[in-house]
Amino acid sequence: MTSDLRHGAATDVGRRDTNQDFYLANPPLFAVADGMGGHRAGDVAARTAVEVLEAEVRKDHGALMEAVKAANRVIHEKAVSDPDLRDMGTTVTAMVVGDSSARIVHVGDSRAYLLRGGALSQVTQDHSVVARLVREGQIRPEDADHHPQRSVVERAVGVGPDVDVDVHTVGVEAGDRVLLCSDGLTGVLDDEEIERILEDENDPDRASKKLVEEAVSSGASDNVTAIVIDLPGGPGGGRARIVSRKRLAVFAAAVVALMLLALAAQAVIGTQYYVGENRGRVTIFRGVPANIAGFRLSRVVDRTDLETSSLPEAVRSDLEKGIDAQGVRDARQIIANLRDLRSGRGSPETSPSPGSTAPSPSPTPRSTGGTG
Ligand code: MN
DSSP, X not given: OGGGOEEEEEEEOTTSSSOOEEEEEETTEXXXXXXXXXXXXXXXXXXXXXXXXXXXXXXXXXXXXXXXXXXXXXXXXXXXXXXXXXXXXXOEXXXXXXXXXXXXXXXXXXXXXXXXXXXXXXXXXXXXHHHHHHHTTSSOHHHHTTOTTXXXXXXXXXXXXSOOOEEEEEEOOTTOEEEEEOHHHXXXXXXXXXXXXXXXXXXXXXXXXXXXXXXXXXXOOSOEEEEEEEOOOSTTOHHHHHHHHHHHHHHHHHHHHHHHHHHHHHHHHHHOEEEEEXXXXXXXXXXXXXXXXXEEEEEEEXXXXXXXXXXXXXXXXXXXXXXXXXXXXXXXXXXXXXXXXXXXXXXXXXXXXXXXXXXXXOOOOOOOOSXX
């Protein structure tokens, strides 16, 4: 199941003449090697490291650290036997993915990151002068990126007859995503930017390309390489589940916000009254004449028989906005006043004016045919 890992890789020369970053994305093995030492030597060192790693791991998936040490021997022998390749070396950050864990080996200042639950953490520790100075508290982390010795590594594959290799084992959890990258990426993008891209771009191939593109467009002077690997997260892929877990959190937050809003609305509704309109009738409401996020902030207290159509236009528009009342009694007084307003206009079928018995016949002259 580790042979169908979703992954993507990208590299760019940056502003250099040649690209001495090499990578390998051949599941379950992934590796980044950033060569150093003269214009051809760095290229040979990085290429050799990747080739030896691949050959060794093919023989034994479990022997990743031994594979790095084997690469170290081969590179170092070439370096001491060929004056053109003297002092060459390379970083190696490599990973073999198993069913329940991933093994990461590391020498130099390339990096492995783990994105888990939306948070990015650096798995490897840079073997560089500035990283040591930061660890020792001699310089501040924020100054490391601009330090003149930021690209000086203290440990590299092939420089000496033997090499110390850092080994990390990462237990695989659903949705885990690993980034292997060269210092050309981390030299220009900070962890927040890397996290954002890894979070936003679900497809690992597009994520790796976007990381490299952003580094290059941000002015990367060094070669830039990124491999993004989605660790096996069970059926359906873990990444999708992480996203839906996030959506669930957003949904839950929205529900809580709406509940608080409803409580606030309830508090408002409990203390205020107004006279308004409901289905064509003058109505007493408790609350305020408003809607917030689909919540009506009022309740009907009493719907009278007084039809709004019987009222003057100006009053009807006041009713639409709501006429404030100090309480139910005040509201009834307002309605009594409205009834008086109405009597002037008259609405024959529902509102006979008090005092008048029956409409008097209009004094229209009877037509008599006009003859005479
Ligand atoms: Mn580099």
